[in-house]
Amino acid sequence: MPQYLSLLLDCPVVIAAIFVSGIGGTFQYGFSISVMISPSAFIKELVNKTCLQRYNVSLEPWQVSLIWSFTVSIFCIGGLLGSLVAGPLISKFGRKQCLLLNNFVAIIGAVLMLLSQTAMSFEMIMVGRFLYGINSGVSLSAHTMYLVECAPKKLRGMVGVTIATFISLGKFCGQLLGISELLGTQERWSWLLGFNGFTALLQLSTLPFLPESPCFLLLDKGDRQACEALRRLWGNKDYSREVEEMLEEKADLQSIRSYSVMELIQNQTVRWQLLTIIVTFTTLQLCGINAVYFYSFDVFRAAGIQEHQLRYAALGTGLCELSTSVACFMTIENTCKKVLLFRGYIGMSATLILLTITLYLQSQVSWMPYCSMGLIFICIFFFASGPAGVTAPLPGEILTQSFKSAGYTIACTLNWASLFVLGMLFPILVEHLDYFCFFIFLFFCAGCGLYVRFNVPETKNRTALEIAIEFQRMHCKSAESQRKNSTEQKVNGIKTYETKF
Incomplete structure (x- = not known):
């Protein structure tokens, strides 16, 4: 293990790619899964208040539970849609560009979450959850492909595990921020639901400084800048063999x-x-x-x-x-x-x-x-x-x-x-x-x-x-x-x- 950890420490840009792509990637997925548990009572109360204020109707408990279940489940529908469009988007725009554009979806969802309590609209939470789902569906594919293709061959197993690590980190942060001492209160729960927007902004401001996936540049775009990307990612090590392997694959896949x-x-x-x-x-x-x-x-x-x-x-x-x-x-x-x-x-x-x-x-x-x-x-x-x-x-x-x-x-x-x-x-x-x-x-x-x-x-x-x-x-x-x-x-x-x- 020390040998592989030493190899990773010799590639600081790869370490930066792990954290930058992870915080706006699978972290969003893990956070969205766990974050709805803490404010559930407050959201159900908002549903009742909204219907009472708009239609002068007090909902039955089973009706509130049905709306709540749909609000939680619509995240999966958005995720399914995001995963279906992820492949074509990644192939067309590239891994890095796809992650960057995907952040805007999360930011729009976060704005809707933040304004939902003020606007007395549980529908805004539903739309926000749907957008979070699309964001997570795309990022699961884009984050994984970007990291695996940026890592040296010897470190792909270690780097690949960080994808699940950021899911776990997202789940834990959703639980931690949801306690009553932090954001799990009547006044602050909308900020809890909108937290994904802050992580999206963080990735949006840092990811442009990292290179695109060398495999995408060379194999999909035919771009010789792949060598420059490898140099930035892996330093001044001898990566000629890796370039040669990619060129061999490019020749095999020409047609x-x-x-x-x-x-x-x-x-x-x-x-x-x-x-x-x-x-x-x-x-x-x-x-x-x-x-x-x-x-x-x-x-x-x-x-x-x-x-x-x-x-x-x-x-x-x-x-x-x-x-x-x-x-x-x-x-x-x-x-x-x-x-x-x-x-x-x-x-x-x-x-x-x-x-x-x-x-x-x-x-x-x-x-x-x-x-x-x-x-x-x-x-x-x-x-x-x-x-x-x-x-x-x-x-x-x-x-x-x-x-x-x-x-x-x-x-x-x-x-x-x-x-x-x-x-x-x-x-x-x-x-x-x-x-x-x-x-x-x-x-x-x-x-x-x-x-x-x-x-x-x-x-x-x-x-x-x-x-x-x-x-x-x-x-x-x-x-x-x-x-x-x-x-x-x-x-x-x-x-x-x-x-x-």
Whole structure:
């Protein structure tokens, strides 16, 4: 680890890129997920006051809850839309330019949030949440591609983990700023919801000083300024080999355009890479981590924590995820990514089984809530130490330049669709199954863990060509079928698999 940390410290511009792209990137996503918990009572009160003032109608509790649920869920709809347009925007404008333009969407949403209380309009919160969703949908793809392509090959695993680290940081900041001593009050909750605008302004004022992704400049734009970008990012080190690899890939992709989502789905040469993206990104939302957070309040209550102190206890869960993600950042280069994914999901599977048992016995054994509390932190640890950090950059590692945009579009679409479905179905599952709903999430965790163990090769320090060959070796029945596939690719003039940064 000291060796890789030393390499990173020798690239101060890459470190700056991590923080600048992260604070206006996946930080926004994590913050938007957790920030609605604290001001929920104030927003529901605003809904009632608005209807009473406009229409002289006092809403029933179920009507207020319905409007509240829609306000929370519309974030996912915006995120889905943002992920669908992210691919074309990133390919056209570039990673850096896309991140810059995306900040204006967050700023407009923040202004609506800030004015909602004064204007007595809960609809402004809905529109703001929708715009936040679009911003997060675009930034999940743009932030990931920008960082992975700016990092030296040896540091891509370490740098890729920071994508999840900033999600965890966003969640924790949403919890922290939401306490009553800071912004979680009747007078200041609109400033809490508008905080995303300040982080967007921070990125908007700093990102222009950083270079564009060298891969985008050279492979998509044919711009020789890629060498200058590499010099600024990596210093005066010898990066001739990296430039040579990019030029080789550019030559291989001369006659190949960027593929659309449908073309990626139909292309048989990358079917196992596509299936890997589908399995891992669907499981990322359906692994039960959100259910663990949900039940943490019940566990804390049963453990004797007072109602007014629950918000502070919840900070412990956010801090656990953040600290584990930082630890994963420090150790990932010494651990295989496949191992991190497999160990994370299998560990979560075992923890969910034990958590279900302890929740069942919670009312019968006095000390059982403390066991449940410990298991909650263990489950968060397994999630943050593997799946959270490894999954986000996966499409960029296993797909070539011509497939990357489409791959990230599919990955982020699955992420948002799964989050939306979970948001709609989770209350129903809890109502009918209570804590036995963990068995459903257990199925996804165990299934993904076993899929990764037997169907996915190691990606650490490998090019997409090497990964593709390993996919073929694992899934083709004989060497003859591999040679046949290779011949068919050459006949079609498609050399899909050579991605070298």
